[in-house]
Amino acid sequence: MNRRLLLSHLSLILLVLLALEVPFGLVYARSEQSRFASTAEQGAMTLAEVCEDKVERGLATDLPEFARNYARRTGSRVIVTDRRGVVMTDTTRATTAGTDLSAEPDIATALHGGPTTGTRTDPASYGGTLFATAPGGSGNAILCAVRTLYPLAAVARKERAMWTALAVVGLGVLAAVTLIGFTLARSITRPVRALERATAQLSDGRLTDPPATDRGPPELRRLAASFTRAATRLQHLLRAQQAFASEASHQLKTPLTALRLRLENFEPHLAPCAQDSLDEAICEVERLSRMVQGLLALARSENAAITPEAVDLDAVVADRAAIWAAFAGEQHVDIAVAGAKAGPVWAVPGALEQIIDNLLSNALRVSPPGTAITLAARTTPGDGGRTPPVVELHVTDEGPGMTEAERQRAFDRFWRAADAHHDGTGLGLTMVQQLTRASGGEIALDAAPRSGLDAVVRLRPARASATRNGSAALPEIPPPHLCSTDSNRSMIEGSPGRQP
Template sequence: MTRRLLLSYLTLAALLLLCLEIPLGFVYSRGERERVINAAKDEAESVSAFASLSVSAGRAAEDLPERAAHCAERIGGMVLIVDQDGALLATSHPLSAAEQHSLASWPGIAAALRGTATADVRTSTIGGVQYLAVATPVRHGSQKLGAVRITVPTRMVHERVHHVWLLLVLGGLVALTAVAVIGFGIARWTGRPIRELENATHELAVGGTAVPVAITKGPPEVRSLAATFNRTAARLEHLLASQRAFAGEASHQLKTPLAALRLRLENLENDIALNARGSLTAALTETDRLARMVEGLLAMARLDESAAEPERIDLAQVCGERHRAWRPLYEQHGVWLALAGDWDCTGEVLALPGAVEQILDNLLSNALRVSPPGSSVSIDPRRPASPERRFAHRHPSPERRFPHRASGPGWIELHVMDEGPGMTEEQRRRAFDRFWRAPDAPKGGTGLGLALVQRLAHASGGEVVLRQAPRGGLDAVVRLPAAPAGPGGPAAPSQRPTRPLQTTAPGRL
């Protein structure tokens, strides 16, 4: 906005200067030319009057050469005096015989001998004078006695005209500079309320606290916009706070009744008929599913309220821990859980405390649920191989794609690949929606696991996408920023990162 305002000021000032200075330059040039012409005419009339007296008194030969030389010296030009027949009477500069013989045929002298005063003026393209010659008849009463021709040098006039144009150009540049300095200050002052609104909007967009902006600065339109923004930000913050509070409080309050309900259902097992045991088991299963859903909602609510900063996480250490924790459960289901990747080249990532563990737990739980016996699931951290890879996610629009901002050492990808039935492209796009489950998904899921994975990845500054695995299953790819090398990065965590967001046990979500 500042640049546009400054450009508009400079454009208006330049147009105004052009409209004023160009006519002023031409007016001055024309005035200077008229002044020189009138001065030359006056000088010619003076010499003509002197020549008339000298010729009438018979002293032309004695007085006129001296007069011509004196006049030429004074004006720095050339003076010619001829009689009625065009013969040379006096000259300030020597002439050749041919020139003396043809004086009567010169345009200005011929007209003056006929009794007409002339002025031959040739101007330059910017209004300056390039050549000036004035011819005046010499009369004594009504008798024509000859003619006077004066040629005036125009170099000084030409230089003065150019000097004026140069002054006008320099004055215009000084004026534009002054307008630029003053206009920049005015533009900064005018755009200050807009910049405050921009900063407040950016802070609100990245999840910060909505700080009210002042509504006493700027024009009425800006003040009205600021007031509208304050109301919108306050309402949005209130709605978000209410949503977080409701999700957290509701899920927390539901935990105790659900635990009591499950306990009562389990106590009914000995008193219920054998043919009703199936319904009891189904009720217990649905109770467990509802409990997992409540746990997922509570985890999201805690994530919304969390203001933790990303810290350095040893990805290899975390993957090894989660592999050891999940391998026994995988073996019970006949599924092989493998570690892959080049661990020496992986390094550390920046993530929220406990986020990587929670991400792996949810992805491994989903992979176990869809993996048939005899298949395998792999945990594979790696560096991005190509800068052309693109990540797709649904936050907040239905589908947006983000290219790699940097490849190589800037990012680290964590792949969890299974050999299950996989998903279609449309299902992979919707998989991160809360409570959404694929039509053919196994029973027991809540539809919150992948949504929580996406929230944790975004909060850590990364992305997550679902792809088709090489063997037909699903490849869940989590991209996290690599921790900078050296002491410039955040402080290293303890030997084992804390996990404040961990709310589910293996196999529970």
């Protein structure tokens, strides 16, 4: 922002300088040339009058010496011709005496009584030559003609000196304006930079250095004051939410546990016909307990500021597949690991394990016996600029799958398909999406090629040499138990609906 303000300021000053200095330089150069030409013309006319007087008095032999004196005094070249245009003397002796110049335009004009001034190119003279030709006499009594030639190098030197002076003045003005503009830009943007730092701190979870409200322009001071009030209010709300999440986890566990124990104590005293109702009540209490714990874990994960780190995706996939193989075997479902090695990816600590656990739990719940669940990793190379490389983890089952409408709503909290037959709370995929986004990735649900669902987790690849950064631990998501009389398995909470 400083650079933009400074460039805009300098651009305006540069335009002003150009608008002032260029016309001034052109006018000065034109006036200097006009003054020089006028002086040369006056000198030529004066010299012609003197030469006419000498010719008229028969002192033509004095003309060479007189012309040389004049040429030395003025730094010019003098050529004097008689009334026929024949050279009488040339101070440089470049034109010999007796040469006829009557055909040259300026001499011809002078012999007819008219003065002439102009410039001509002279290779021996830098910048050309100014000539001034005047008649010696008037009317029909023209006794001689005088041509004076002045090199324009002196005028060119004056013009160059003038342009140099203007350039130095302009650079000095630009330097002074740059210093002043940089100081002003920093003073104007200092509150903006303070707001930027405060915003970065707030995004990390805590505002430790609020922006000053007594510096900068009035608009920025008001903005800083409004931001500080909003940040203070937001931090208060976050602390209140965090305090609720930590306290409610203790306050809600005790009554739910006591309620389950009391229900279980009824079992010896109930008639056999009421046993099914008791089992259903206990199952609902367990489901309520899982839902409460899932909500608290989700709240803690949303409030925590967690930094992603490099995690070996291949190792985590192999570990979770080995752990879930036993549970899958009880349902006669295979868990297969396919695809090439993906290497390390960026993920928050513990998130990758929980993501895979939730997706495998969901897939296992809907997989018919004799089918398989496949975990496959694949690296999608980027285009070298606009699209970065991505590592995709596919968790594919062979269950009934989901419709397009169900896949769009699957990440909503508490949503479950109308034909769901398990006791899920509808928070599994919400937590998976939260953990994936906290890791800098995305998750999508696609239809499997044959049948079932393909859950695709896209994460950023990390270099193999990436170091592990210190970061806050992810809040533990307790594994709720499946309420089933046929199994004692403990699983991670599943997603809403028929699929994760």
